Amino acid sequence: MNLHGIRAIYKFEMARTGxxxxxxxxxxxxxxxxxxxVFGSAIGSRITSVEGVSYAAFIIPGLVMLSLLMQSVSNxxxxxxxxxFVGTIYEVHSAPLSYLEIITGYxxxxxxxxxxxxxxxxxxxxxxxxxxxxxxxxxxxxxxxxTVAFSLFGFIIGIWADNFEKLQxxxxxxxxxxxxxxGSFYSIHMxxxxxxxxxxxNPVVYLISGFRWSxxxxxxxxxxxxxxxxxxxxxxxxxxxxWIFRTGWRLKA
Amino acid sequence: xxxxxxxxDAITDPVIEVRDLDKTYEGGFKALKGIDLTVRRGEIxxxxxxxxxxxxxxxxxxxxxxxxxxxxxxxxGHDIIREWRKTRTIIGLVPQELKTDAFETVWNTVRxxxxxxxxxxxxxxxxxxxxxxxxxxxxxxxxLMLSGGMKRRVMIAKALSHQPTVLFLDEPTAGVDxxxxxxxxxxxxxxRESGVTIILTTHYIEEAEDMADRVGxxxxxxxxxxxEKTALMQKLGxxxxxxxxxxxxSGLPQALSAYGLELNGKRDEITYTYDTQSERTGITALLRxxxxxxxxxxxxxxxxxxxxxxxxxxxxxxx
Numbered sequence: 226m227n228l229h230g231i232r233a234i235y236k237f238e239m240a241r242t243g244x245x246x247x248x249x250x251x252x253x254x255x256x257x258x259x260x261x262x263v264f265g266s267a268i269g270s271r272i273t274s275v276e277g278v279s280y281a282a283f284i285i286p287g288l289v290m291l292s293l294l295m296q297s298v299s300n301x302x303x304x305x306x307x308x309x310f311v312g313t314i315y316e317v318h319s320a321p322l323s324y325l326e327i328i329t330g331y332x333x334x335x336x337x338x339x340x341x342x343x344x345x346x347x348x349x350x351x352x353x354x355x356x357x358x359x360x361x362x363x364x365x366x367x368x369x370x371x372t373v374a375f376s377l378f379g380f381i382i383g384i385w386a387d388n389f390e391k392l393q394x395x396x397x398x399x400x401x402x403x404x405x406x407x408g409s410f411y412s413i414h415m416x417x418x419x420x421x422x423x424x425x426x427n428p429v430v431y432l433i434s435g436f437r438w439s440x441x442x443x444x445x446x447x448x449x450x451x452x453x454x455x456x457x458x459x460x461x462x463x464x465x466x467x468w469i470f471r472t473g474w475r476l477k478a
Numbered sequence: 479x480x481x482x483x484x485x486x487d488a489i490t491d492p493v494i495e496v497r498d499l500d501k502t503y504e505g506g507f508k509a510l511k512g513i514d515l516t517v518r519r520g521e522i523x524x525x526x527x528x529x530x531x532x533x534x535x536x537x538x539x540x541x542x543x544x545x546x547x548x549x550x551x552x553x554x555g556h557d558i559i560r561e562w563r564k565t566r567t568i569i570g571l572v573p574q575e576l577k578t579d580a581f582e583t584v585w586n587t588v589r590x591x592x593x594x595x596x597x598x599x600x601x602x603x604x605x606x607x608x609x610x611x612x613x614x615x616x617x618x619x620x621x622l623m624l625s626g627g628m629k630r631r632v633m634i635a636k637a638l639s640h641q642p643t644v645l646f647l648d649e650p651t652a653g654v655d656x657x658x659x660x661x662x663x664x665x666x667x668x669x670r671e672s673g674v675t676i677i678l679t680t681h682y683i684e685e686a687e688d689m690a691d692r693v694g695x696x697x698x699x700x701x702x703x704x705x706e707k708t709a710l711m712q713k714l715g716x717x718x719x720x721x722x723x724x725x726x727x728s729g730l731p732q733a734l735s736a737y738g739l740e741l742n743g744k745r746d747e748i749t750y751t752y753d754t755q756s757e758r759t760g761i762t763a764l765l766r767x768x769x770x771x772x773x774x775x776x777x778x779x780x781x782x783x784x785x786x787x788x789x790x791x792x793x794x795x796x797x
Contacts (some may be wrong), residue, residue, distance in 0.1 A: 227563070233593025237586075244581060312577035316636070319541040320594040321566040477545050 230322045234330025235337075238304050242338050249300075250342055253292050257346045260288050261353045264410055275412050278441050282356040285347070286437040287409025290371065293343045294404055294429070297372045298396045301335035301379030306386050309476075318477065324470035328380065335376040340368055356440065363448070364439035370455045371432055375400075377462035384475050403429040408437075413445045428454060493519040493644060493675045494540065499549030501535055501699075509535040511699040513549070522666065522676045524690035524707075526683060526789055532699040533679045534574060537646050541571045553644060567596060570642030574649040574679075576629045580622035584613055584632055587621060588639050595640035604639060610665065611635050627658040634662070638669075645669065647678040651685065663689055683786040695792050702792055710788065717782045719750040719761060721768070721775040731771045737764055748775075 242249045265281035272280040308314040317327060350356065358364050386392045407429030413421050424430055425446070435451025438444035444451070469476065494517035501510040509532045517523045527533050538544035540551055542562060551558045553565040579587050588604055608614040611631045616624060621632060630650070637645060647666070651659045666676055666689065680686055686693060687707065694704040703710065726745040737760065740749040752759045768775070 227596040229593045229596050229598060233590050236593075237582075237590050240586070241581075308579075311580070312573075312575060313579055315543050315571070315573055315577060316591060316594060318543045319566060319569065319571050321563040321596050322594065323563075473545055477543065 227320075227322050227326050230320055231326050231330045231333070234317075234327065235334045238300075238331060238334030239337065241304075242300075242334075249338060250345065253296060253342050254345050254349055257288050257292050258349055258353070260284070261350060265353055268410075275415075276443050278443060279354070281354040282441070283412075283437075283443075284410050285350050285354060285356055286440050287404070287407075287433050288350075289343050289346050290429070290433050290436050291401075291404045291409055292346050293339050293368065293372055294375050294400050294432075295396055296339035296342045297335055297375035298379035298382065298400055300338045301332055301376040302383035302386065302392050302395075304331045304335055305380055305383035306392055309383070314476070324467070327470075328377070328466055332373065332376040332380055335379060336369070336372040339372040339376065343368060343372070358440050359442050360439045364436065366452075367432070367436045367439055367455070370452075370459060371436070374455060374459040374462055377459070377466055381462065381465045381469065384469055387475075400429075403427050404433075408433045408445055412443075428458060431455065491519045492516045493554055494677070495550075495552045496536070496540070497550045499536070499539065499551060500547040501532075501539060501544070502547055509699050510539075510547070513696075513699075513701050515694060515701060515704060517675060517677060518692070519675055520670065520673055521691040522670055522678065522689050524686035524693045525677060525679045525696060526686060526693060527679075527696035528793055531696045533696055534648055535699075536696070537571070537648055537677070537679070541569055541646060542566050543571075567640070568643045570637035570640065570645045572633050572637045572645070572647045572650050574652065576626065576633060578621045578629055578632055581620055583618050583620055584608065584624075584635070585617040587632065588635050591636040592639040595642075597640045603641070604635075607635055607638055610668075612661070627654055630654055630658065630662075634665070643673065644675045644677070647676060647680075649679055649681065651680060651682060659685075683789050684784065687784060687786070695789060697793050717752055717780060719752065719764075720779050720781070721748045721750070722746065722777040723748065724774040724776050727773065731773075733771055734764075734767055737767075748773075 261281065261284075264284055268280065274280060275283045305314075308317065322330075382392065382395050406424065407427045408424070413424045413430060413434075416424060431446055431451040431454035434445040435448050435455065438448045438451070468474070494515070496513050496515040499510055499513040500508070502508045513532075513536060515536075525533050525536070535544060539546045540553065540558060542558065542565075546559070554568055556564040558565045579590075582590070585604075585608075588608065589599065589601075592599065592604065605614065608617055611634060613628070613631050613635055616628060621629060624632065630653075634647075634650070650662060654662065663685065666678070670676055678686070678689070690707050692705065693707050693710055695702050723746050727741060728745070730739055730741055730748075737750055740751075741747070742749070750761070750764055752761065
């Protein structure tokens with residue numbers, strides 16, 4: 226096991242976050258805080274509570290999840306795309322690093338950054354709203370599983386992308402809409418019956434539902450199904466990454 | 479065609495062995511065709527060839543950057559596919575293009591490279607390395623602030639950061655000024671003296687002539703010759719004797735036609751091309767026959783083909 230190699234990639238990626246603190250950490254924290262102000266205060270004054278939880282507190286898991294997904298995908302996709310773009314990827318290919326070690330370095334750093342941002346957002350939320358976490362261990366489990374799964378997804382996007390536009394397309398055109406429509410700001414039980422059924426095809430519903438359950442014991446779908454859905458997504462991403470390294474798709478000639 | 483296969487048995491301490499290596503890219507372009515090559519431990523091996531000949535593909539396969547087609551490659555006795563971790567640990571690569579992390583500092587990028595290759599941090603070694611490459615003063619500078627020559631030094635520092643015993647230099651002096659080029663070759667010599675095997679490609683063939691122990695010429699994916707540099711120059715290089723005459727000649731006498739002499743435009747210089755490998759060069763007989771024909775000369779000189787001229791001829795033959 227090339228532990229020095231994993232550490233080198235991890236530290237390199239984390240150092241990049243340090244150099245781009247405004248973009249990497251402050252920006253998502255500020256934008257999520259704005260959501261708290263707009264949705265929590267403005268709309269929250271009209272919707273007092275959802276299933277016994279104040280609206281401002283209700284939206285916290287969804288907003289954290291939105292940030293986790295965006296950060297995981299963006300960090301991981303940029304992390305692997307940039308060395309491809311500037312050509313420094315040759316060094317990773319020529320180093321004595323297994324696929325698993327490369328992924329551990331890049332995905333580990335991307336997931337760490339996303340978790341740090343998520344935790345900062347949770348701390349920031351505390352300034353605006355009083356909330357509690359009913360099942361902290363499950364919350365941590367979802368936090369880790371989601372960030373790892375979506376960092377893997379981001380890694381695949383970074384390998385697939387051959388320009389900066391493609392790098393942005395998936396987070397902006399897919400992840401954001403799915404998160405907004407996945408129950409970040411509402412319980413899916415508030416939707417008409419037909420849309421409730423349609424929403425169940427949105428995988429993000431399961432992530433938000435499970436994450437919210439860990440906070441308040443409230444869930445749109447059974448928490449076991451949420452865990453299973455997250456694991457399935459994780460397995461799919463692992464399979465995708467394994468196939469990419471196996472074939473060298475968009476990595477090696 | 480001369481390939482390394484005939485001389486294989488004579489190489490007692492091989493460090494790289496390439497056998498029957500083929501590579502066809504997607505789209506059908508055949509970049510390498512049945513390459514057989516052995517590189518000796520501790521030598522400087524120059525791989526020459528025109529653009530697109532397959533030099534970089536061959537190097538990239540050995541280093542693990544490009545997937546091989548058929549054939550086998552071993553480095554220090556280890557197969558590059560089955561024992562990739564061992565082979566990659568001992569190889570260093572300076573790629574042709576300047577590929578660096580523009581926003582990183584010199585120090586961080588060199589430490590990163592060392593870690594990537596599985597080596598524990600060794601700041602004392604890296605400090606000495608940067609000093610040897612005249613980079614120590616720039617250790618805290620971001621790479622994007624460096625000149626092209628300095629960036630090239632950074633690439634070399636990165637390649638040497640994990641103390642490889644086999645070093646590939648792919649066009650290391652492309653776009654590099656004379657001073658840096660001189661420094662670079664001095665460093666290459668020092669590395670060779672320390673036991674590092676060096677495989678280099680270069681378009682500056684006079685550099686290969688100056689530096690290399692052996693030379694391989696690759697063209698259109700085929701290795702057309704592998705030979706000791708001096709032997710190659712002796713075998714394939716023409717040698718010429720030039721005689722400056724006392725008086726211009728109106729023409730060459732019939733008695734000298736067997737020598738294939740050339741008379742220059744002013745008709746005051748004769749050139750005789752001979753084979754250094756043959757038992758008799760014919761020089762003695764020529765001088766005797768010139769005297770018999772009453773042709774006197776005031777000066778004489780000899781010249782031999784450069785490696786560049788040999789290279790051009792070889793590539794032209796293969797075209």
